[in-house]
Amino acid sequence: MKKILSGMLILALMVTMLVSCAKSDSDTSKTQESEKPVDSVAPTPSDKKMVIGMACINLSDAGLVLIKNGADLAGEDFNCELIWKACEGNLDTQIDQIRGFIQQKVDAIWLDSCDVAGVVDVINEATDAGIQVLTAGSKVEAKANYNLIYPDFDDAFFAGTVVGEYYKDKTGTVGLIVGSAGNLVSEKRQEGFTAAIKNYPNLKLVSGMGMWDANTSMTVAEDIVRSNADLLHMHIIADGMSYGAYQGIQNAGAKITISANDGDNAALDHLENKEYLFDNVVGNERLGYWGIVIARRLFDGEEMATDQYLPTYKVMGEEMLTFVKDHNLTEINGVSYATVTIDEARKIVSSESYRKEFDATFVPTK
Amino acid sequence: MGKLKNNRIKNVEINRIANIGILILLMCVATAVNKSFLSVSNLLGILEQNSAKGVMALGATFVLISGGIDLSMENGLTMMAVTASLLHISAGEHPLVLILLCILIGAMVGAVNGFLISKLKLLPFVATLGMMTICKGITHWSSEGKIMFLQSKTVSFIGRGKVFNVIPFQTIVLILMAILAAVILYRTSLGTSTYALGSNEEAAKYIGINTALQKFKVYVLNGSFIGVAALLTVSRVGQISPNLGSGSMMDAIAAAVIGGTSTMGGRGSIGGTLIGILIIGVLINALTFMNVPVNAQSAIKGIVILFAIVADALFASVQRRKKKVNDVV
Numbered sequence: 001m002k003k004i005l006s007g008m009l010i011l012a013l014m015v016t017m018l019v020s021c022a023k024s025d026s027d028t029s030k031t032q033e034s035e036k037p038v039d040s041v042a043p044t045p046s047d048k049k050m051v052i053g054m055a056c057i058n059l060s061d062a063g064l065v066l067i068k069n070g071a072d073l074a075g076e077d078f079n080c081e082l083i084w085k086a087c088e089g090n091l092d093t094q095i096d097q098i099r100g101f102i103q104q105k106v107d108a109i110w111l112d113s114c115d116v117a118g119v120v121d122v123i124n125e126a127t128d129a130g131i132q133v134l135t136a137g138s139k140v141e142a143k144a145n146y147n148l149i150y151p152d153f154d155d156a157f158f159a160g161t162v163v164g165e166y167y168k169d170k171t172g173t174v175g176l177i178v179g180s181a182g183n184l185v186s187e188k189r190q191e192g193f194t195a196a197i198k199n200y201p202n203l204k205l206v207s208g209m210g211m212w213d214a215n216t217s218m219t220v221a222e223d224i225v226r227s228n229a230d231l232l233h234m235h236i237i238a239d240g241m242s243y244g245a246y247q248g249i250q251n252a253g254a255k256i257t258i259s260a261n262d263g264d265n266a267a268l269d270h271l272e273n274k275e276y277l278f279d280n281v282v283g284n285e286r287l288g289y290w291g292i293v294i295a296r297r298l299f300d301g302e303e304m305a306t307d308q309y310l311p312t313y314k315v316m317g318e319e320m321l322t323f324v325k326d327h328n329l330t331e332i333n334g335v336s337y338a339t340v341t342i343d344e345a346r347k348i349v350s351s352e353s354y355r356k357e358f359d360a361t362f363v364p365t366k
Numbered sequence: 367m368g369k370l371k372n373n374r375i376k377n378v379e380i381n382r383i384a385n386i387g388i389l390i391l392l393m394c395v396a397t398a399v400n401k402s403f404l405s406v407s408n409l410l411g412i413l414e415q416n417s418a419k420g421v422m423a424l425g426a427t428f429v430l431i432s433g434g435i436d437l438s439m440e441n442g443l444t445m446m447a448v449t450a451s452l453l454h455i456s457a458g459e460h461p462l463v464l465i466l467l468c469i470l471i472g473a474m475v476g477a478v479n480g481f482l483i484s485k486l487k488l489l490p491f492v493a494t495l496g497m498m499t500i501c502k503g504i505t506h507w508s509s510e511g512k513i514m515f516l517q518s519k520t521v522s523f524i525g526r527g528k529v530f531n532v533i534p535f536q537t538i539v540l541i542l543m544a545i546l547a548a549v550i551l552y553r554t555s556l557g558t559s560t561y562a563l564g565s566n567e568e569a570a571k572y573i574g575i576n577t578a579l580q581k582f583k584v585y586v587l588n589g590s591f592i593g594v595a596a597l598l599t600v601s602r603v604g605q606i607s608p609n610l611g612s613g614s615m616m617d618a619i620a621a622a623v624i625g626g627t628s629t630m631g632g633r634g635s636i637g638g639t640l641i642g643i644l645i646i647g648v649l650i651n652a653l654t655f656m657n658v659p660v661n662a663q664s665a666i667k668g669i670v671i672l673f674a675i676v677a678d679a680l681f682a683s684v685q686r687r688k689k690k691v692n693d694v695v
Contacts, residue, residue, distance in 0.1 A: 060502075060608040065511025181661045190660075207660040213609040214513075215599055219415045223654035226408045227400055240513060244603050251526050252411065266513065
């Protein structure tokens with residue numbers, strides 16, 4: 001028994017060492033991580049150090065990790081110390097973490113809330129204590145918080161409308177893979193897409209839950225393909241899930257169009273290879289960077305509107321871009337949608353570009 | 367000892383017949399709603415989708431029969447898949463590296479669990495809960511939340527290959543692992559000791575079983591099975607992601623319990639677990655075929671699993687009552 005245990009211990013140490021090496025080696029392999037920042041575009045850091053409490057739902061989801069990367073970069077650029085906490089989707093834990101930040105007397109709290117209504121009281125506690133609170137992704141109706149909003153509903157409505165117009169003359173099924181029940185981002189994107197598809201009675205919508213996991217999304221995509229012989233299109237609400245769904249669609253032997261959301265580099269590769277029809281560029285790193293810029297500007301005394309909007313861009317190949325313009329889809333129900341080419345999208349999500357976009361000349365929503 | 371084992375096998379047979387009935391009923395309902403459910407491609411698809419979970423459920427069967435539980439299964443699977451894949455990429459994507467490392471890391475995680483439970487006498491619930499957190503931490507630390515893609519053709523064949531262009535390779539692995547598990551459970555002293563541990567650990571000690579060593583072996587075996595499941599999962603999806611395997615523990619344990627494995631230990635079978643994983647797989651697939659609203663799907667799945675656990679508890683209670691009556695007589 002002792003011999004077995006000693007052997008296991010040695011093996012454990014060896015694997016730990018190997019993983020450490022693999023970590024540094026694998027940085028060069030094919031990943032969706034963005035390129036290294038270019039120092040020449042770094043803004044000048046402000047003099048006074050600012051401390052920001054970062055309350056996240058989790059730090060394991062690929063999208064949230066990219067948001068963290070962007071925020072950390074902004075922290076370096078703007079002399080901000082970021083304290084990261086993840087509640088793993090538990091509202092009670094998140095409330096405790098925010099109370100912890102209030103006790104620590106941080107200068108601001110950036111919050112990716114797991115429950116829009118559930119965090120209102122603790123946000124009010126923070127703002128009453130003189131701490132700026134910035135809620136990311138969704139509008140939280142507290143007394144004095146700032147909302148960092150990216151238009152999930154509208155973006156998904158655009159996606160649904162484009163799919164509807166694209167298959168206007170056909171009858172069939174459209175698949176939708178959402179994240180998880182109760183998740184606000186997932187629900188907003190689901191609502192937007194569903195609302196748009198309702199305008200096309202020739203299309204039937206079927207949905208599946210990908211649980212933000214590529215493996216589950218792959219299984220769900222396969223099931224949707226096999227259960228709907230007339231499937232025309234599959235929309236996946238996040239790039240991270242779409243790669244698994246794409247494998248599932250290939251595995252099930254379907255020849256359908258695919259669209260997704262986020263504008264990650266790997267998704268742009270799929271667009272380039274004409275495997276996806278279109279995507280929506282939010283740029284998760286860009287999103288993280290922008291949030292810290294807004295927090296810093298507020299800390300430095302700049303006045304701005306309580307609802308801050310991050311522009312998103314619809315990215316697609318040349319052919320699809322012409323289709324969107326020809327069908328007047330750059331404005332739907334009074335909402336304007338900016339379109340970009342794949343190359344432009346790559347620039348937008350690069351650290352060089354978003355550092356420039358949010359430099360001293362950037363004007364927040366007034 | 368032989369009589370006791372035969373009685374257990376009889377009880378398991380009753381459960382298995384009931385489960386086959388449920389499976390056929392589920393398939394009939396799904397086919398009535400959507401005829402393409404019974405297509406060969408869909409049925410083979412269900413087998414492929416659930417092979418990794420099936421292998422995981424086989425490992426869980428051993429742990430549950432021995433009276434234990436492994437809460438680190440899911441995070442363990444993710445950690446094994448992520449760390450082994452990272453090492454595999456840095457070693458030039460040689461498939462053998464991935465295969466061996468998945469199993470080796472799995473066995474190591476199992477060994478640590480086994481050591482904590484058998485030597486340090488920690489409750490399985492507590493020890494594996496700690497391991498769960500460790501695995502989660504290692505996954506995040508090593509992957510840094512990045513998504514990476516595996517390019518090797520062999521790995522892609524393990525994940526999505528078809529033997530004779532029909533049978534999913536993953537399903538062949540599941541069948542081989544099930545045969546291996548059956549041989550260990552029914553034909554070796556480790557199998558007999560596993561049942562003995564779960565039925566009455568004190569009695570097992572008195573008849574000369576080294577309970578600490580046997581428990582250790584059960585957890586190492588379970589870890590190795592999870593390692594194989596990790597290999598199947600990561601090669602199927604073809605990418606490393608820190609969310610791989612989410613929800614797999616629930617499905618694996620549920621499959622074993624639905625298949626007649628007692629959560630109290632001492633009862634269970636390999637055949638039952640295989641039927642259990644088929645029920646779970648068919649149920650998930652059938653919900654999509656029946657176009658059940660997305661938010662209702664997890665609720666229905668949860669109700670079925672809960673029903674199976676309650677049925678297991680009732681069955682165990684009836685068995686205890688019967689035993690008491692027999693003892694009095």
